[in-house]
Amino acid sequence: MAITTAQSPFRIDPLTGMRIDLKAQALVKINAVLAVVFLLVGGAAGLLVALTRWPAVHLLPADLFYMALTAHGVVALMVWIIFFEMAVIYFCASTVLSCRLATPGWAWVQVVLMTVGAAITAVAILQGNSSVMMTSYVPMDAAPHFYLGLILFAVGALIGCFVFLGTLVIAKEEQTYKGSLPLTVYGCLIAVIIAIFTIASGAIILIPTFLWSLGLIESIDPMMYRVIWWAFGHSSQQINVTAHITIWYTVASLAFGAKPMSEKVSRTAFLLYILFLQLGSVHHLLSDPGMSSAYKIFNTSYMMYMAVLASMIHGLTVPGAIEVAQRRNGYNNGLFEWLRKCPWGNPVFACTILSIIIFGFIGGITGVTMSVEQVNMIIHNTIYVPGHFHGTVAGGTTLAFMGLTYYLIPVLFQRELILPWLAKIQPWLFGIGIAVFGVALMGAGTLGVPRRHHDMTFAGQALSFEWPGMAYMMMAVGEIGGVVSVVGGAAFCVIVVGSILVGKKVPADAKCIVAPHADRNADKHIGMGGFEAPGTFVLALTLFVCLVLYYFINFKYLATVWTLA
Amino acid sequence: MSEMKANETKKPLTVLQRILDDQNFMLMLGLVMPTVFYTLWGVMEVATIPIAP
Structure with a gap:
């Protein structure tokens, strides 16, 4: 069913009952399709890397291996994921909030810039003179259009972030939601904020590197490059973490009718991400001799643990919410009946x-x-x-x-x-x-x-090593x-x-695929021993025990390789 | 989207919720924290390494 308003046409989706802005729908579709196309490219490059690093196969010669590795890193770690994230933020901002998308024209500029940027960088890699891997550490130099493509791609993504923020403003003004933002949109907001810092950092380092590749700047300090590049490189992975945790909450809600165990706790965990998650980027610099231990340890051991705490909260609350919903839906026997009865197929x-x-x-x-x-x-x-x-x-x-x-x-x-x-x-x-x-x-x-x-065998090298x-x-x-x-x-x-x-x-009369809210059975007694979600509690304890054991095993191993005698 | 509508309560928002929902404040926090503790501190560390004679 299509509805047309003054600003934007909508349709009511028969499967979910959601009101979908048709302009946003087209943008979500194109971003998602491009993401999958690039996933295919990144996966093919990954296959070549895997078949080369497999010692018995050792498929590619060195030059082609580094080209494939660069392509795999750039396409699979950045292009596929950020295209899909654009689809996710447009979907959440418009469909979840039942709101028209802000400036769809600019959103199309995002699509064009990201596509052209990714294509230019891909061409640079395939030409064979830009096998510098995703990190493109200076003084290794790539062709200028390698950096130019990345810059265009980043600018496109930045435009997408502002389209998302603009849509939130419209939703608030037009009162398409009341009270707090829904948690799924809130998660997207956190991802977008991290993305803005990430892209700004990328611009700070990639624009001078592009000018250096053109010969307009004499040199770039390799250590300075590493510090600022990782504010881009690692933070881009933190966007992913925030986005996929948002998807966990979304799927738990859609497929089980699950409600977060505590919205306040989940939102506070997202706040911890905003404050601390990106400081973990320092772990890429832990072996850099120029950085002090205070800088390294403060960021990776103290600050980053607050972000780890947030991840553990999300890791507890999402399965916990599913367990509570399943128990309210009748699967309340023992510790794990709720898990066995999940739709594993x-x-x-x-x-x-x-x-x-x-x-x-x-x-x-x-x-x-x-x-x-x-x-x-x-x-x-x-x-x-x-x-x-x-x-x-x-x-x-x-x-x-x-x-x-x-x-x-x-x-x-x-x-x-x-x-x-x-x-x-x-x-x-x-x-x-x-x-x-x-x-x-x-x-x-x-x-x-x-x-x-x-080649892990170092065949033909002056210094061989017996693994x-x-x-x-x-x-x-x-x-x-x-x-x-x-x-x-x-x-x-x-x-x-x-x-x-x-x-x-x-079919137009298709059955709704959104699970009814499990709260309808809220008066039912569920759980065991005073815990509403005892199974999740046991699983969380298992994770924690594994973490502690693994941590101490690594210190024990360190003691064997790092003797002080 | 059952969870999506769950926030449509009649209760007034708490101070913490108001802060968490303030996009501009969250954006400011998300930019200032990593800029100060990661980028500026890191750049200062590199910039203050003595130049070899």
């Missing part, structure tokens, strides 16, 4: 729960541990680091984005998913592949295998996991593109 739920588990147990625990200055010395610049951040960015963020995509295809594109059997197993293929990849690479990294190296057999085995197992995850990612792209192009049209 539903790709929306499977992606979300795998995202929570992999982000917490693989990305989270290892991130906290490697941010300790002493422990960082045994894994810095080893392949442990990619193992860790694939747990956060691929396992956490990408899986959460995949889950939301499955939910939104029938809503925004009004198409049913094709190949439902494949959609059922796809989250498990991708999730298990990434989990194996992350854990195995962290094992190899702990043994000292370097990251970003074409233990376990290091080779870990690399092989990890890269097999990487290949499985690429297959899972390719399956996702096939399902999404196929559903959009040839999926059956959702």
